[in-house]
Every structure is written in structure tokens, then in C-alpha cells.
Amino acid sequence: MEKRRRFLASAGSLAVTGGLFGPVAAATPSRAVVSVPGPGNLLYLPLPLASRIGADLAEGLELDIRFTGGGPQAIRAMLERNSDFAAAGLSALALQKLNGKPVVCIAPMTRVPAYTLLVRAGLRGKVRQMADLQGLVVGVKGHVPGGRSTSQLFAEYLLARAGLRPDQVNYVSAGQSYDSQHAALVSGAVDALVGDEPFVTRLVRQKVAFALADFHDPETTRKQMGGLFLNGMIGTREDMVAGKPALVEKLVRTIKRTLVWVDTHSADEMVEALNPGQPEERRALRDVLRLRKNIYSPDGRISDEQLRTVDRFLRATEPAIAAQGLSVRSLVDARWAGSAP
Template sequence: MNWPTLLCRLALGLALLAGLATVSKASMAAPLRLMVAGIDKQIYLPAVLAERLGYFAAQGLQVELLSESSGVHAEDQLLTGAVQGVVGFYDHTIALQAKGKFVQAVVQLGQAPGEALLVAAARAEGLRSLSALEGRTLGVTGLGASTQGLTQYLAAQQGLKPAALHFVAVGSGDSFATALQQGRIDAGTTSEPTVTRLLRSGQAQLLADLRTPAATRQLLGGPYPGASLYVSTRWAAGHADELQRVVNALVQALRYIAGHSAGQIADQLPPEYLQGDRAAYVAALQASLPMFTPDGVMPAGGPETVLRVMQATQRGLQGRVIDLERTYTDAFARAAR
């Protein structure tokens, strides 16, 4: 073999190796994108812990957690293909099926909403019951969000129709607290750690509590699964192995929560998640720990409760036949066990 031929083959081989390296780097540079409907909310804690404790990485995954203020906005990101999955409320799978769009919860993180309806302290005198919400301005994370649907249902149990309530989108965390403090809303539904922070500071009073399974059953008449990871059924069909590894990591995070104290869990989080009051954060988490599922499996009777609650207030679901078996699967969570 002459030198020109040898050099040519050597150059070709190097080019092929460089091309393979480029492809490998490109694939590594394209992480799995999950949208969280408020990444600093305690209800979505398993996703944050899976990242912080290295569980995604241990599964050979590069996961990018993004954040949106409400589940409605997160849902939109999934439908446009901007993200591969949403860490949000299970009830979105039902609402989307009613619109002909099929998504499926593949691991259930919460067995209660983890939300509470608060009244501004300055308005508390005239708002001591759910029936007094008529004509009031109520804050929710986003219009059409789970917080709005739950608030409507609680009010409907007191005979109030959706038209009797005025909702405004105020987000969560600091934006919710500011809206309450400034009097832009009379009451509103939000999650921890904001609930405990406002109650402890005396800026709000509790009107309805959906933070634990026991409290939820009392108000909603059954288990109401909240936080989950849901994906489009079409994407899941083509990415079963990758999806299983994501669920593995999230179930491992649920096990970590079940086996550690609220203080130990808080130690794993960025300081900003504690909202400047570690004691309040830990107290809120300790009281809310029962809301997390131990294994990622859908609570028995949960989908039926969610559908009943939604059909009571959402016109788009009234009279519609929903195939609940297509809204979730326990196959991945059970395999993770």
C-alpha cells in the first residue's frame, strides 16, 4: 500500500471517529425535558429530590427540570412538544381526553391535592364559610388550573354555581402571597410551603384543607390523586425504556421521602426553596408527608373521585364518557418496585 492511499484511509478513519463523537455528544446534549407546574411547591418534591440526589443520573438519564407557574401552562408545553413530560396534577389527563388529546400518568406522586383554601386575614370576618365565597375574588395558580376546579367544587357543595365566583390567576408562592396581602384577592387556593408561611405570619386563615388524604376524603368523598408525571401516550409507546428509568428515579425519590424526616429532606434542597423560613418549611412538610404515595401506584378509587369532582363543575365533562383506564398506568411504577 502506498503512502497516499494509507494517508487517505487514515484521514477517512479519523473523520468517521470524529463524526461518531459528534453524534454521541449531540445525543448527550439533548436532555429529557420535564415541565414542573411550580418546581418549588412541596407537592412536586419527588421530582426535585430525584435530581438533587442523583437518581436520574444513576439511571443514565440527563433530565432538565423546567418550571411553569400553573399546570395549565405546563400542559400546553407538552402538547406543543416543547417538553417530553409534565410533573403536574393527574386531573389534566381527564380534561385532555375530553378534548380528544390522550396523555397518561405513568407514576403517581401524590394521593391528595396538597392544597388549601386560604382567606385573607383582613377579610376573615365576612368569610368564615365556603358559602360566603359568592361574589368574592378568588386567587388560583392559573385560569382552568386544578386549583380553580377544586375551589369550584368546594363552593358547589355549598350550593354556589361557578358563575357566582370570580377567579383571577395569581400564580403561587410569592406572587400568591403578594396578591393576598395587597387585597387583590379575598381568598385563594395554593400549596405548601406558602400555606404554612401565611398562616404562621397571621396574614391568612384556613377555610378548607386538602393537604392530607384524610382531610381530602372528608371534603371530596374519596382519595384525590394530585401530583403525577404524565406524558403523551404516543411518546410513551416509543420511549418505554427511557420512561421506565425516569419512573425508577421518581419511585426511588418517593422511597427516600418515606424513609426520612422532614428535616433531613429539607437538607437536600436549595436554600431558596425554604422561602427564608426553614422551620416553617419543615413543619409544613412534616404535616404533609402523608400526601405522597409510597410507591408511585395510583390510589384505589382515585381516578373515579377525580372524574366525579370534575364532572360536577366542568361543562366540558358533563355527559362525556371518559375511559379512565387510558388516563394512567401502574405498569412502570410496579416494575420499579
């Protein structure tokens, strides 16, 4: 802890000095364990960044980040009380709610899906549109009983728009890391996958795969999905909200502080703060953030527009949502994050 304080002090961190949200919190922070898909996933980058810029310390919090193989695994770790909070896709959280799990969304991180559908290079010329994936293998994040990953739901959504049923392609887990996704494509274990940045940029540059559909741009998302879309978010259990509201508030304020920092700092400053180890990884992250920094919520408020889009998305991919009358709004607690139109 003291070593990190010295690092942040020498870096002149705006988050720690309290320039964004007020004075620095007390010296003894609370601890929050967060299960996070990764490492290295752009969707959930605000969490490791929060530690690097001292946003957690500024709110009297010390983040303990535990990386998992995907959003469903992160939610399971939280439900099994191996963590206090989980980073995941809101749609994956909704499926857990549908299955009776006591889950709550407390803060957003992104405002678009931030997924790219990649196809392995050997299929160039054979796969030109979504319908051409019929009978092929699509890689998604791992799933757990009672819930599919948001990446699988997203693949199903795109395929349904192309006239395919979910059972007309085969889904397998392609993992959460660059190495696992690279291996799945190179080996031919998958024909396509729902990919994450900055891994997508590296895979395309290496000519391992090509992009068939991309949902990082806010305007493209509005055009294709009818509105902005809340994907990356922070969830917790209902008993955490009821029993430890101060800890929940500290985490939400940490996320909001970090998102404001992202909105007011450059891609280069973000990479410098994160300091990835490998030159290729560093270069890809810098290039992606220069183009894609607007995937993040600028203020950490929960947007009604995004919730409406997720409702439509879920009704298109999971019939039980409509049958049970589940509204995404019912699993959101915006008292700390605040709401936006």
C-alpha cells in the same frame, strides 16, 4: 454532571448507591426535560428532590427541570414539545384529554389534593364559610385554552358543595410562586386563593391570610371526598409512550425511587437534601414536611381508589366528562408504575 456526582458521593446518597432499587445505572445518562409548576411547590417536590438525591442518575437519567406558572402551562409545554414530560394535576390532564389532546398519566406523586383555601386577613369575621365567598375574587393557578387548572376545579368543587355556582365567584390567576400569591393577597387583588404549601404556612404565619379549608390529611380527604385523591402526577404524550418507552420507564423508576426515599427518610433529611436558600423558606419547608410528608404516595403505584375519587370529582365539576363518558382510567398507563387497590 461530574460536579453533581461528587456532591452525591460525598453525601453518601442511598439513591445513587443503589440501595433501593439495585445497582447504579450506566455512566452516560439519558436526558429528560420535565415541565414543572413552581419552584417551591410541595405537590411537585419529588422532582427537584430526585435530582438532589441522585435518583435520576441511579436510573440512567438526567432530569432537566423547567419551571412553569402552573399545571396547564406545564402540559402545554409538553404538548408543544418544549418538554418530554409534565408535572400537573391529574384533573387538569383529564380536561386536556377531553379536548382531544394525546395525553397520558404515567406516575403519581401525591395521594391527596394538598391544597388549602386561604382567605385574606382583612375578611376575617366576614368570611366564615364557603358560601360567604359569593361575589368575591378567588385566586387560582393560570389556565390555558382548553383547560382549567386543578386548583380552579377544586375551588369550584368546594363552592358547589356550599351551594354556589361557578359563576357566583370571579376567578383570576394568583400565580405559582410564594411572592405572587403573597402580592395578590396583600394588594387585595384576590379575596381568597387555593394555596400551596409551604407558601400557605408562611402566609398564615405572617397574618396575611387564614385557612378556611384544608385538604392535606389523608383521612380528612377520605371523609370529605369519599377516598384518596390523585392530584400531583407525571404526564406525557402518547407518542412518547409509543416511541420512547425506555425513557418513560426511566422517569417512572426515578419517581418511584424518590418516593420510597421520602417514605424512609425524615423531614429534616428532605430539607437538607433540597437545601432551600432563604432561612424563612427553609424553616417553613421543614415544619410543613414534619406535618405533611404523608401527602406523597409511599411507593409510586397508581391507586384505583384515587382514580375513582378523581372520576367523581370531575363529574361534579365538568359536565362534559360525564356527557362524553370519559373515564380517568382511560388516560392512565400503569405498566411501569404498577397498580394498587
